[in-house]
Amino acid sequence: MLRGEAGIGKTALLSYVEDSASGCQVARVVGVEAEAELAFGGLHQLCAPFKDYFGRLPDPQRLALETAFGLSAGSPPDRFLVGLAVLNLLAEVAEVQPLVCLVDDAQWMDHVSAQTLAFVARRLLAERVLLVFATRPSSGGPLEALPHLDVAGLADYDALVLLASVTPGRFDERVRDRILAEARGNPLALLELPRGLTTAELAGDVDDVDDQPLPGQLEKGFLRRLRALGPDAQRLLLVAAAEPVGDVVMLRRAAETLGIDLDAAAAEAEAADLVTLRSMTRFRHPLVRSIAYRAASPEQRREVHQALAGATDPDFDPDRQAWHLASAASVADEHVASGLEQAAERARSRGGVAASAAFLDRAAQLTPDPTRRGIRALAAASAKSQAGAYAEALELLDGALLTPLGDRDRAQADLVRGQVLFASQSASAGLPLLLASAHRLETLDPDLAKATYRDAMYAAFTAGQLPGGEGLEEVAAAVLRMTPAEPPTRSDLLLTGVAMVYTDGYAAGAPLVLEALSAYRTGGVGAADLGWLPLACRMAHNFWDFESWSVLSAATVDLARDLGALALLPSALLLRLANRMYAGDLATARALVDEATNIGDVTGAGFFAHYCALVVAPWSGDETSTRAAIDLIVHDPLLSTEGKVLTATEWAAAVLYNGLERWDDALVAARRGAAYPKEMGLSFWAMVEGVEAAARLGRPEEATEIARALVELAEAAGTDWALGTAALMTAEVSDDEVAEAHYRVAVERLSSTGVDMELARTHLLYGEWLVRTGRAAEARSNLHLAHDLLARMGATAFVERARRALAAAGTPAADHSPQAVVRTVDSLTPKESQIARLAADGLTNPEIGARLYISAHTVEWHLRKVFAKLGIRSRRDIGAVLVSETPA
Numbered sequence: 001m002l003r004g005e006a007g008i009g010k011t012a013l014l015s016y017v018e019d020s021a022s023g024c025q026v027a028r029v030v031g032v033e034a035e036a037e038l039a040f041g042g043l044h045q046l047c048a049p050f051k052d053y054f055g056r057l058p059d060p061q062r063l064a065l066e067t068a069f070g071l072s073a074g075s076p077p078d079r080f081l082v083g084l085a086v087l088n089l090l091a092e093v094a095e096v097q098p099l100v101c102l103v104d105d106a107q108w109m110d111h112v113s114a115q116t117l118a119f120v121a122r123r124l125l126a127e128r129v130l131l132v133f134a135t136r137p138s139s140g141g142p143l144e145a146l147p148h149l150d151v152a153g154l155a156d157y158d159a160l161v162l163l164a165s166v167t168p169g170r171f172d173e174r175v176r177d178r179i180l181a182e183a184r185g186n187p188l189a190l191l192e193l194p195r196g197l198t199t200a201e202l203a204g205d206v207d208d209v210d211d212q213p214l215p216g217q218l219e220k221g222f223l224r225r226l227r228a229l230g231p232d233a234q235r236l237l238l239v240a241a242a243e244p245v246g247d248v249v250m251l252r253r254a255a256e257t258l259g260i261d262l263d264a265a266a267a268e269a270e271a272a273d274l275v276t277l278r279s280m281t282r283f284r285h286p287l288v289r290s291i292a293y294r295a296a297s298p299e300q301r302r303e304v305h306q307a308l309a310g311a312t313d314p315d316f317d318p319d320r321q322a323w324h325l326a327s328a329a330s331v332a333d334e335h336v337a338s339g340l341e342q343a344a345e346r347a348r349s350r351g352g353v354a355a356s357a358a359f360l361d362r363a364a365q366l367t368p369d370p371t372r373r374g375i376r377a378l379a380a381a382s383a384k385s386q387a388g389a390y391a392e393a394l395e396l397l398d399g400a401l402l403t404p405l406g407d408r409d410r411a412q413a414d415l416v417r418g419q420v421l422f423a424s425q426s427a428s429a430g431l432p433l434l435l436a437s438a439h440r441l442e443t444l445d446p447d448l449a450k451a452t453y454r455d456a457m458y459a460a461f462t463a464g465q466l467p468g469g470e471g472l473e474e475v476a477a478a479v480l481r482m483t484p485a486e487p488p489t490r491s492d493l494l495l496t497g498v499a500m501v502y503t504d505g506y507a508a509g510a511p512l513v514l515e516a517l518s519a520y521r522t523g524g525v526g527a528a529d530l531g532w533l534p535l536a537c538r539m540a541h542n543f544w545d546f547e548s549w550s551v552l553s554a555a556t557v558d559l560a561r562d563l564g565a566l567a568l569l570p571s572a573l574l575l576r577l578a579n580r581m582y583a584g585d586l587a588t589a590r591a592l593v594d595e596a597t598n599i600g601d602v603t604g605a606g607f608f609a610h611y612c613a614l615v616v617a618p619w620s621g622d623e624t625s626t627r628a629a630i631d632l633i634v635h636d637p638l639l640s641t642e643g644k645v646l647t648a649t650e651w652a653a654a655v656l657y658n659g660l661e662r663w664d665d666a667l668v669a670a671r672r673g674a675a676y677p678k679e680m681g682l683s684f685w686a687m688v689e690g691v692e693a694a695a696r697l698g699r700p701e702e703a704t705e706i707a708r709a710l711v712e713l714a715e716a717a718g719t720d721w722a723l724g725t726a727a728l729m730t731a732e733v734s735d736d737e738v739a740e741a742h743y744r745v746a747v748e749r750l751s752s753t754g755v756d757m758e759l760a761r762t763h764l765l766y767g768e769w770l771v772r773t774g775r776a777a778e779a780r781s782n783l784h785l786a787h788d789l790l791a792r793m794g795a796t797a798f799v800e801r802a803r804r805a806l807a808a809a810g811t812p813a814a815d816h817s818p819q820a821v822v823r824t825v826d827s828l829t830p831k832e833s834q835i836a837r838l839a840a841d842g843l844t845n846p847e848i849g850a851r852l853y854i855s856a857h858t859v860e861w862h863l864r865k866v867f868a869k870l871g872i873r874s875r876r877d878i879g880a881v882l883v884s885e886t887p888a
Contacts, residue, residue, distance in 0.1 A: 001106070001133040001143060004151030006287055007188025007218065010134035013151065014102045017132055024098045024130075031109035032289075039347045039355035040068050042113035043086065046101060053092045058846050060562075061085035068350045077350070079112060083119035084853055087127075088846075090120065091855045094128040105286055106135040106143055110355065118142040123854050126861030153185020163190045188285060192221050222284075222291050225272050234292075235304070236265040237275060241293040242304050242327075246281040253311035258303070302328045319343040322359070332368035340366070341376065348383070357383035361396065374403025378413055385420045393420050411440035415452055422459055431459040435475060442482055453479050454495060454535060461538075461644075461679070472678060476502035490519035491532050498539060502678065507716035513539050514717070517548040525555050530568060533559070537575040542680035544714065544722035546582070546753050553579045561851070570599050570608035577612050581619075584756035584793040587837070589616050594834045598852050610636065614648060618656035621797025626656045644682075647673050651682040654689035659797025667693035667702075677709070684710065688725065692765070695732045704733045721758075724749030728762050736773055743769065760789035764798060768805050776809040783809060827869045835862045836870075840879035 002010045018026050029045045047065070054062050064077035065085040093099050103109070103117065121131050121143075133143060137150070154162065159180055167176075183189035226234060239254050240246075255262040266277045274292075276282045283289045293301065309324035322339040329336050344359035360380035367373035377400035384393035397417050405413065414437035422430025434456040441449035453475065460472040476499035485492050497512030520529070520536050533556040540549035553576040560569040577592040593616055596609040610632045617629040630649045650673030657666035670693055673686025687706050694703035707729040714726035724746050731742035743766040750759040763786035770779035787802035806812065828836060838848045845856040845863070852859075867873060870881050 001135060001146045001148040002151050003135055003137045003148050005137060005186065007186045007192075007285060008151045008153060009187050010151055011104055012187070014104055014132060014134055017100065017130075018102060021100045024100045025093065025096075026100045026102065028102045029104070029109075031103070031105040031107065039110060039112050039350060039353075040082075040116075042103070042109040043082075043116055044069050044113075046103075046117075047086060047089060050089060050093050053089055056092050057085055057088055058850065061088060061850070065089070070346065070350055079115060080119065080853065083116045084850060084855075086116055087120045087123055087855045088849070090129050091127040091857045095857075098128040098130070100130045101132070103131070103133045106133040107141070108286075111141070112353075112355070115142040118146060119853075121146055123858070125854070126858045127855055153183070154187060154190070155185065156180070159183065159185050159190055162187060163194070166191055167194045189218060192218055195221055195225070219287060219291055222274070222288050223295060225274060226288075226292060226295060229268055229272060229274075230265070232260045232265040233268040233272075234296075235300070236260055236262065237269055237288075237292040238296045238300060239304050239308065240275060240277075240281045240283070241289045242301065242324075243281070243308050248277055248279065248281060250308070250311045251277070251281060254304070254307040257307040257310055298330075302330055319346060319355075319359075323362075326362050326366060329366055332366050334366075334368055334372075337363040337366040337368075337376070344379075344383070353383055353386045357386075357389065357392075361392075364396070364399075370403045371405070374400045374405045375409055377403070378405070378409055378416065381413075382416045385416055390420050407440065408444040411437050411444060414440065415448075418459075419455075428459075431456060431475075434459055435478060439478055446482075446485075449482065450491070450495065451531060453482070454491075454532065457495070457498060457535070472502045476500070490516045490523065491529075493519065494532065494536060494539065498535070501680075506713055510543055510716045510718070513543050514545060514719075517543070517545050517552075521548040521551045525552070525559070527559060530556070530559050534568070534571055534575060537579075538681065541575075541578065542684070544717045544719045544725065546579075546719070546721045546755050549575075549579050550583070550754065570596055573599065574608055574612050574615075578615050581615050582755050582757050584760060584789065584795075586616060586619060586794045591834055591837055594830060595851065611648065614652050618652045618659065619793070619795040619797065621656070621659050621795075621800065623656060623660070626652060644679065647676065647679055647681075647683050647686065649673075651686040651689065654686055654693070656797070658689055658692055659795070659801065661696075661801060663693045663696045666690075667697060667699075674706070684713065688729070691729050691732055700733060707733045719753075720749045721753045721755050724753065724755075724762075725758065728758075728765070731769075732765065739769060756789060757793065757795070760786050760793065760795070761798065763789070764802050764805070767802070767809070771805055771808050779809045780806065780811050784811075828866060832862050832866050832869070835859060836866045836878050837882065839863060839866075839875045840882055 002013055004010050014028070018028065027046055027049060029042055031042055047069070054065060057065065061081060061084055063072060064081040066072035067077045068082050090099055090101070106114065106117075109117075117131070117133075121133075124131060133146070135143060138144075153159070160176075163176065163179060163183075179190070179193050183193060226237065229237070235258060236251075236255060239258070239260075240251060243251060243254065252262050255265070266275075269275045270277065274284050274288050283292075296304070305324045305328035309321050309328060312321040312324060314321050318339075322336075322343040325336045326340055340359045340363035344356040344363065347353075347355040347359060357380055360376055360383055364373050364376040364380055367376055377396045381393045381396035381400060384390075384396060393416065397413055397420075400413055401410070414433045418430040418433030418435075418437060420430070421433065434452060438449050438452035438456055441452060456475045457472070457479070460475045479495055479499035480503060484496070488496070493512050493516035497509045497514075497516060499509070500512065501509035517536060517540050520533075525533060533552055537549055537553045537556060540546070540552060553572070556572040557569070557576045560572045573592050573596045577589045577596070580586075580589040580592065593609065593612045596612040599609070610629070614629045614633060617626040620626070630652060633645055633649055650669045653669035654666045654673055657663070657669060666689060670686045670690030674683050674690055677683050677687070687710050691703050691707045691710070694700075694706065710729050711726040714722035714729075727742045727746035727749060731739045731746060734742055743762070746762050747759070747766065750762055753759075763782045767779040767782035767786060770776070770782065783802055783806045787799060787806060790799045790802060834852070835848055838851060843851065845859040848859045849856045863875065866878065870878065872878065872881060
């Protein structure tokens, strides 16, 4: 990215790149200030010449791109799916001939195009693509983080040579030095400043030289040259400035409407070196465009926009026509506002949320009827919220509430405000408004009310750790006051069951929740269920229904991937990853951490990746890496008000210290993690860790008290997982005479659940107990089984515990420590390892690229390195190498 002030030479450098790109295809794009509200405008400029390549893209990517450009009808495409489509499109084009993409005035590109190109830029690796941006310094936005080169002014000697080239004849040294000092090596300033000086001033009348800042002097010079033109030439420049496409045919049509002699006016403007009119309109410099527009009166600008609206084809470009008509309006006009509303809907259908918000905002301003104005302002606020423009959304909501809105719209306003506060401040800030909105919507829109209560429940979960859980109880009471549907749907059962947990107790809500989970698991799920599946997965975990959790978490991830729902995918990956951790499949869990990290890089939701890493970290037994994972969450400012932080991080610490047999540290962490049991989930599992630590420390009263609470919960759930856990907790706090029977029940119950991590730890605890009670020979089978299971899982700390217990039982164990196994796969980078495993699972290069948000060409590049490092020739051999080098 080339960064520098106006006139510093960025455009000239792009032209140099273009001229030097021998043997390459070149695509050139220019951002225009007036285009900034038209979604995908800049991206369309770049991709339109390559339309013939669209058919080479995977169908979801092709459809996303065609929908974004208005070429196909479909659901609004996810912007990151569009980004992946553009990345693969450019890679396909570059396979024919290397591709150079030049983006000038990138600071004025529409937001979604800038986001997409930033996404593409960060992922260029093996593609034969060069992407060069030119932008103003500190312009902000999605491109700001890209590698950049600051373009400096010319050196003194070169500046002097350039200045001399445009000032022939006698030139007073004092004036020359003043211009050189003012220009600071800026080439445009060196070319333009002398134009504003008279012959007398050039000869030495230095007192009259303008001492304005440089940008003001340049603008003043261009304005002076503009004012020297005839009326028609000035109006022509105004038309060109207001028409961002640079279409000379459209310019001619608008000029005819305004009665401008185009040929004569164009010749005069070109002679003044302010514009060139060939196949496209090109201004001498972007400053000329802005000055030509700002120098005109409001009435002149409206007249020009009206002419451009008439010159725009409403079938080919209805959005631009609507925008011109809005700019031409001097008073509220329902016809124009309605056109903007339609343009907003078209932008939304293409995934242009920011453009939709801008259209709706302007539509509200031009709406004469107060009620309709409020409704449009509310719609604009909702779109602004989705686009992340939270301050503007709140301002629009304030304006909407000054209009005579109906009850449903006021409830909708509360809903949007609650969502904005939840996203921009904290869950606790948004919760009261979500709750109020849901309550008002009950009689107005029961389905929306139910979904809003669901979201309020999520907000209450996230706010969490309120002593006594008042937030959750308030939401739950409100849910139960709703008139129940007859017959209730599975979402009704789920929401009601969860609510009953917080009003009548865990045992009261369990039957309804488990019935709902069974209905979701056996009845199939689709896109319409996506909003409910995360809650269902969380409840499957909370009620020890491992089968439902496994089925539904896999379905949630698959649906989010297939639909391109990246807003949901990070949380879906976290739910699935936690499920795989309990299954003892830490290899898959770690691969999901990598995917969550990729998604976090794409979406900015990096804290989900941090949570994912936290779930996996403690099983390694590495205190340094686990504490680092904990610190990432504890010190993340986005999570500073999230109540789950303490529960999750202290659970992880308790697992770590139990694995290391540091019982005191484990108990301290477990107490903190279990402090708010109404959160369920990891607070329950912190209690499990607490029972183990307290029992090993010889604190039977504390261990028994925690175990008793867990057994009561588990018996209410009644699943094999729950009852197996209850049996294990009972065994750990029982006298030796009865403990063995409970250990055996725990093993039997857990063996049928698929929760292999807990099963392996149960064998370990049972074996350690047998050693402590003097039955070493009987302990060995359990300890060997625990050791082998935990080694295959990669739960290193607990493997070491099993090894030490086997040694105490008089039998050595095979050494599965990382130091004892030197593997070829260790030479793979994390990215190569991830791609190798996906290839071994049978995914194609495009499918792997879609999973990891990289191009298929980059996947192939990584696989070639995998083949070389593993000493294989085909992807068919990858799986065998990975399996053969995994510890048994």
